[in-house]
Amino acid sequence: MKKGNVYRIYPDKEQRTLLEQHFGAVRFVYNRSLFIKNLMYKKFGTSLTEVDLNNNMTNLKEHFQWLNDINSQSLQQANRNLLTGFKNFFEGNGSYPTRKNKKSNHFSFQVPQNYQINRTTSQIYLPKIGWMKIVIHRDFLSKEFIGNNLVTKEINGDIILDQKLNKEFKVLKTLTVSRTSAGRYHVSILIEDHELYPEPESFTEETTVGIDVGIKSFATLSTGEVIENPKFLKRSLKKLVKLQRNVSRKQKGSKNRKKAVARLAKHHQLIANQRNDFQHKVSAMIIRENQALAIEDLNVKGMIKNHCLAQSISDVGWSGFINKLTYKAEWFGKTILKIGRFDASSKLCNVCGYKFKELTLDIREWECPSCKTLHDRDKNASINIKKIALNNLNTAGTAERAYGLTERSQKNEVGSLPF
Incomplete structure (x- = not known):
């Protein structure tokens, strides 16, 4: 994989x-x-x-x-x-x-080949650029795998992993060098360990969980568990406004303006890192505790065109969260079941099936006129998502396996933070 x-x-x-x-x-x-x-x-x-x-x-x-x-x-x-x-x-x-x-x-x-990694001194060599310090906070390959499957060379006592010497094994793939807006440089090393993806685990209704993502709550599970929305961007808006004001007050082209822009970019980077770390932890928890996950196919690009909700939707980061759930499900042999974006979930009573057409976004709880059941909007939606997904699976076999990820979706997400 x-x-x-x-x-x-x-x-x-x-x-x-x-x-x-x-x-x-x-x-x-x-x-x-x-x-x-x-x-x-x-x-x-x-x-x-x-x-x-x-x-x-x-x-x-x-x-x-x-x-x-x-x-x-x-x-x-x-x-x-x-x-x-x-x-x-x-x-x-x-x-x-x-x-x-x-x-x-x-x-x-991107650097397709001819890069080297000094495992002794934690340095990396890039063609035309040379050796530089790299912080390998976790191994991209185990010591046993490197010792048994790859060729290393020793220079002055340093153990160096050379991509060119291991080209035939097709393990060390393309290396991507990037720079963030805050001026931080990173390298992303794509690895192919030639291990097969695990066989999909069998699942039942009890081991399947429905997930309804939202703005007020980050996610509500069909089990009743509610994961609160940390709202990293909203909590930092006052500081961002102050930093942006400092930028606008500086003279264009001056060194002080460049410093102010750097401080602003650094804080935006902090918010993105907080959101990314939070989503990794939540997705890991959900994947570990369930065999199958039922989610909605959301049109996020269309939703953020609503200027009243655009900032809140961007802050919660639905697309990134769904991507993390998808590739982690592939890693661990779990199943992703998707329902259509036009399937009724919030407006449908999960007890009797009555459709409450008058339900609007500001109504968080509603009572079913048919069976008199009091529903929490998000929990009801998560239960319906699970029911619709399992019903689609049983009647038409429309389960979408968490397989076949494109390189485009994996590029920025896969393994970008500790699992």
């Missing part, structure tokens, strides 16, 4: 400059290849392949000499990512590829 592990790296001043050059060069090649591909199809109806785009790299390097200072494999990977974007678009899994903007782009580039 494939797993990604994210570690923080500490480049020196010169290496930071090289990393920024790589970020910019990869973005430049991506945008140029996108322009050329669109132009050739528009003018001549020709669809360029990855080989065509890579061959054009020679011409680009002749006109832009600074591209010769960049790792060529990282530049070729940019072309591969572009074609993957087109493939996802034509398969209906994404939007049409657009230009990457320096201001809004997630700064990253």
Whole structure:
């Protein structure tokens, strides 16, 4: 199975400059290849392949000499990512590829091979950049696995794991270097340990739990357990407003403004880390305690268009939570059952089946006019989600296994924090 592990790296001043050059060069090649591909199809109806785009790299390097200072494999990977974007678009899994903007782009580039890790001194080597400190807070592979399946080399007493020496084993996959808005650098190492995913565990109605995610409560389970919403963003709004005000008061282009922007970005990074850590802990707890999970297929992109709820929905992070549940279910052989986004859950009485059409968002409790049962809105919804999912499974076999994750969904989520 494939797993990604994210570690923080500490480049020196010169290496930071090289990393920024790589970020910019990869973005430049991506945008140029996108322009050329669109132009050739528009003018001549020709669809360029990855080989065509890579061959054009020679011409680009002749006109832009600074591209010769960049790792060529990282530049070729940019072309591969572009074609993957087109493939996802034509398969209906994404939007049409657009230009990457320096201001809004997630700064990253990939190193497919030829990187090294010094396990003795906790350093990592990247082509064209050199050795730098890395904090390996947890092993991406066990010592036994490395000793039995991989080749290491020893230099001056240091044990070094070289990706090039282990290419034939296909264990050490692509390495991704990224920078956050707060100026922190990370590497994500994709590992393929060639272990099979566990067989799905059998489940019954008793070992299945329905999950209703919300804003007031983070999640309500069909067992009656309520997980409160920590509201990390809302709790930090006053401080964010103060930091943003400090930024606006500083003169544009000044060093003090850059410092104020860095402080603001650092606090946004803290909020994101808090939310991510919380979701990892909750998803791990739910996965460990149940064999099957029933959830709704939510249209989060559509929901955040409501400006009254957009901030609260973004703060709770439903999409990230569902992604974590999905790939952890795959790791441990659990089952994900999804119901349609238009299936009635909150408005349906879980006792008699009466549909209360007048139910609005501000009503948290309601009494069924038919059977007189008093319902908590969220608990009732979670019970209905479980019932609908199991009914779909029994009648039409519409269970969605937590298998077949795309690289796109795994890229930022898998193993990004301790399980």
